[in-house]
Amino acid sequence: MQVLDEQKRLKILETAAELFAAHPFHKVLLSEVAEAAGVGKGTLYIYFKNKEDLYLSVLYSGFAQLVERMQRRLNQNQLGPMENLEAAIREMVQFAYQNPHIFELMRTVPYRSVIDSAQWDSKRNELRALIESIIRGGIASGEFSDTYPELTARFIPGLVRSVLVDGPQSIDARTLIEHILHFVRAGLMNRNKLASEQQETRSGSR
Amino acid sequence: MQVLDEQKRLKILETAAELFAAHPFHKVLLSEVAEAAGVGKGTLYIYFKNKEDLYLSVLYSGFAQLVERMQRRLNQNQLGPMENLEAAIREMVQFAYQNPHIFELMRTVPYRSVIDSAQWDSKRNELRALIESIIRGGIASGEFSDTYPELTARFIPGLVRSVLVDGPQSIDARTLIEHILHFVRAGLMNRNKLASEQQETRSGSR
Amino acid sequence: MQVLDEQKRLKILETAAELFAAHPFHKVLLSEVAEAAGVGKGTLYIYFKNKEDLYLSVLYSGFAQLVERMQRRLNQNQLGPMENLEAAIREMVQFAYQNPHIFELMRTVPYRSVIDSAQWDSKRNELRALIESIIRGGIASGEFSDTYPELTARFIPGLVRSVLVDGPQSIDARTLIEHILHFVRAGLMNRNKLASEQQETRSGSR
Amino acid sequence: MQVLDEQKRLKILETAAELFAAHPFHKVLLSEVAEAAGVGKGTLYIYFKNKEDLYLSVLYSGFAQLVERMQRRLNQNQLGPMENLEAAIREMVQFAYQNPHIFELMRTVPYRSVIDSAQWDSKRNELRALIESIIRGGIASGEFSDTYPELTARFIPGLVRSVLVDGPQSIDARTLIEHILHFVRAGLMNRNKLASEQQETRSGSR
DNA sequence: TATGAATGAGGATTCATTCAT
DNA sequence: TATGAATGAATCCTCATTCAT
Numbered sequence A, B, C, D: 001m002q003v004l005d006e007q008k009r010l011k012i013l014e015t016a017a018e019l020f021a022a023h024p025f026h027k028v029l030l031s032e033v034a035e036a037a038g039v040g041k042g043t044l045y046i047y048f049k050n051k052e053d054l055y056l057s058v059l060y061s062g063f064a065q066l067v068e069r070m071q072r073r074l075n076q077n078q079l080g081p082m083e084n085l086e087a088a089i090r091e092m093v094q095f096a097y098q099n100p101h102i103f104e105l106m107r108t109v110p111y112r113s114v115i116d117s118a119q120w121d122s123k124r125n126e127l128r129a130l131i132e133s134i135i136r137g138g139i140a141s142g143e144f145s146d147t148y149p150e151l152t153a154r155f156i157p158g159l160v161r162s163v164l165v166d167g168p169q170s171i172d173a174r175t176l177i178e179h180i181l182h183f184v185r186a187g188l189m190n191r192n193k194l195a196s197e198q199q200e201t202r203s204g205s206r
Numbered sequence E: 001t002a003t004g005a006a007t008g009a010g011g012a013t014t015c016a017t018t019c020a021t
Numbered sequence F: 001t002a003t004g005a006a007t008g009a010a011t012c013c014t015c016a017t018t019c020a021t
Helices: A006-022 A030-037 A041-047 A051-076 A081-098 A100-107 A117-140 A149-164 A173-188 A191-205 B006-022 B030-037 B041-047 B051-076 B081-098 B100-104 B118-140 B149-164 B173-188 B191-205 C006-022 C030-037 C041-047 C051-076 C081-098 C100-107 C117-140 C149-164 C173-188 C191-205 D006-022 D030-037 D041-047 D051-076 D081-098 D100-104 D118-140 D149-164 D173-188 D191-205
Strands: none
Touching (some): A006 A030, A006 A041, A006 A051, A006 A100, A030 A051, A051 A081, A051 A100, A051 A117, A081 A149, A081 A173, A100 A149, A117 A149, A149 A173, A149 B149, A149 B173, A173 B173, B006 B041, B006 B051, B006 B100, B030 B041, B030 B051, B051 B081, B051 B100, B081 B100, B081 B118, B081 B173, B100 B149, B118 B149, C006 C030, C006 C041, C006 C051, C006 C100, C030 C041, C030 C051, C051 C081, C051 C117, C081 C100, C081 C117, C081 C149, C100 C149, C117 C149, C149 D173, C173 D149, D006 D030, D006 D051, D030 D041, D030 D051, D051 D081, D051 D118, D081 D100, D081 D149, D081 D173, D100 D149, D118 D149, D149 D173
């Protein structure tokens, strides 16, 4: 199952992603995937062990993409914690709208299956860790205040997902981002710092 | 399809909920559901039209239960918006811990089906509407401030669910409730009211 | 896989036997077997695990039949060793003409497979043991002389089989039986006894 | 399909013989044959028309070898019919021990094929004819007595094979040869000649 | 000549659904 | 009403064969 033509593998993955996004697993026919990808049915079995492997590969690769995108974006421009968190949320929402089924999968891989699920778990943890590290950064710098950063790190993707349950069409991305940011900012806001700033402001205006 | 033995119907629903929560739709065999429920395969078709109907019924009945509980609690004691919201969240988390299977199923219906899934959708909307009405109540009374109450209403169950995907054992209910409440309070806090109250406080303390 | 309707199971087995006799394994379609047996394709899978299991079941049951027939015939009428051997050979040839593919299988089950192959080996050994016991009986009674009865016991089915390789049509059963008997009699003839009998005869005729 | 590299062709044949002997036709994959033979899958199609042709070629070449060896040995030293028969049997057993795969394949061709299996059949007939001619020679010279030489000619390879199905290790070649010879001698013995010789002997000894 | 990636016809197998009991 | 044996449409998957390189 060594990959032979990475280009072809990607083409299949892409095509399958579209179909799995549009229909549930058991309604997606491999014959359709093959045709849509412009390859023979047998070819699928050269690049993927079976239907399930193809499905999980779609999800894994999508997920890996998201994590990679977020990481790249964070490394790109060194910003403050809040800007980082905003960027992460924007990236996540954007990705979620483009790949609604990938995000749906964040619920965990449905069943302990073929694919090395340790690989999976680690990828999921990467996302969580990424968000958590941003939060902890903010706490360290005094900008954020959070008693349970590890819970908050799970909340954020959960907020994105909660809206997509009804399909992305139900709300536009911009609004969603804004509202999530509102909640996250409010929840992480350092009251003490805020209070002392207000104090200063009041003092200065006198 | 007049329901004949409500006890048996519930037993089937319960069993199916467990299985559908543990495995994806296409991996759940009706023969397994029947066996696990201690009925014959044919019996399933007396109580449910087909596999998909069974699936949707699981969702519907689960949500109906949750909604009913929440409504009862809210009617029980007439309180202010924040107390109501707190009660709703407590109820929801409690339910999630008691019925992890049902809550796990709070995901997209696997496919836009031939079958009329309106019934199930409407139950889901009821939950949303319930939460939303609490929020709108709070806005009306000036206690809350929220630009998109309909989004917030989706966020709340999403927060519960986001933590449970890794299994309820990963966090205790009390902590989860606290952290959700923290975020919800922060997000809904009426800054103006808060500010004016602080103003009053400061004025009064002088 | 508990047998449900033994009658139906036998019908399938019979039908499959005919088809497997007429065509090699991979040319026999289960759809054809099902149709010929007057059952649905799925029904085959109620009674047999899969195609291979069906195939091996055909062979095993055929083989068991042969052994049983031979045993019954031998028990029926208590005769001398030579008569027994003749009866066994007649039975075997007759069976071979009726079930050419079963006999072909005496070569050992093609590969260590699904079916409990210990069951198989024991059945094959039964046939061998049956013949061998007849021979040993003859040796004990002084009618036969054989240095390697265990080899001879293998020779006899081998003789039957050697002719069937070209298909039963190549020679008629009667002639085959005669010729096999000729060889077996000659090979097992007790020369000493013969000689002494001849001696007696000559003596008596003087 | 001009043969290009006889060495490679033989390597393929050898490998295929092993695999076809070890597994039934439909379980032998050409990909496995190719790999085991150390050639590409496509190469098989340069040397053989298709899978069936490969199979038949294995049989043909195996038999051709055996026939050739036997013929060479018979031509080598001009002897009497019994010595020839003995030599043939020794050669056959020896070959069987050296090439268990080929001998194992001395079974019915799996199916009456599209492909012309006449070639292979004719090789098999050559073996038979060779043995038969020895027998007929013996009959002509009065040394043998046989009502069905064509059957006997089939019996002899059948005797060899019957023992080898359980693996050659089960019996040593020398014993097998002896026992086969015993049966063949006994079966072909000219009773009249024997009788008259005995008569002579008795007469002479008086 | 040699290769092995690609192919797709062919067929085994599954499982939701039916229905005689 | 309850059952589970029977069904066969639906579909995954295999593997002999081809052909561009």
